[in-house]
Amino acid sequence: MEINDVTGQIIDAAMKVHTALGPGLLESAYEACLTHELRKRGFVVQTQVVLPIEYDGIKLDAGYRSDLLVENCVIVELKAVATLNPIFEAQILSYLKLSKLEVGLLINFHVPRLKDGLRRIVNNYKGN
Numbered sequence: 001m002e003i004n005d006v007t008g009q010i011i012d013a014a015m016k017v018h019t020a021l022g023p024g025l026l027e028s029a030y031e032a033c034l035t036h037e038l039r040k041r042g043f044v045v046q047t048q049v050v051l052p053i054e055y056d057g058i059k060l061d062a063g064y065r066s067d068l069l070v071e072n073c074v075i076v077e078l079k080a081v082a083t084l085n086p087i088f089e090a091q092i093l094s095y096l097k098l099s100k101l102e103v104g105l106l107i108n109f110h111v112p113r114l115k116d117g118l119r120r121i122v123n124n125y126k127g128n
Contacts, residue, residue: 001071003074006043006071006073007103007120009038009041009043010034010038010074010105011105011118013034013038013041014109015114015115016037017034017109018030018109018114020033021033021109023109023110023111024080027067027078027109030107030109031068031078034068034076034107035068045069046068046069046072047068048065048067049065049066049068049069049075049099050065051064051095051099052064052098064098069099073101073102073103074103074104074105075092075095075096075099075101075103075104075105076105077092077104078108078109079108079109079110079117080109081108081110084106084108084117088106088108088119089106089119089121092105092121096123102122102123103123104120104123105120105121106119106120106121107119
């Protein structure tokens with residue numbers, strides 16, 4: 001499956017979850033429901049994936065975790081906040097660099113219309 005197909009299915013699943021639950025719940029509730037919805041669709045989904053920092057030739061666990069890793073190719077970072085701040089986009093870009101992946105989705109469920117809470121982030125870092 002192409003990466004655009006994977007991201008499209010993730011967004012569709014997120015919209016289904018948002019339609020069913022609406023805004024106002026904790027991030028963990030959306031994570032559990034989206035994980036369930038994606039697995040129902042046949043996707044391999046890992047949750048709370050450790051993202052070690054490579055420094056001085058060794059990998060160090062510095063506490064970074066991505067919310068979801070779908071099909072080992074798309075990082076999904078979930079939020080339930082009033083406003084998506086630029087730091088959230090920087091966070092997912094950092095996660096993409098640490099994991100050496102190209103595409104991530106930032107999804108904020110605390111909005112009336114989910115399309116207003118979606119961001120697709122692409123890692124153009126050439127050091128991969």
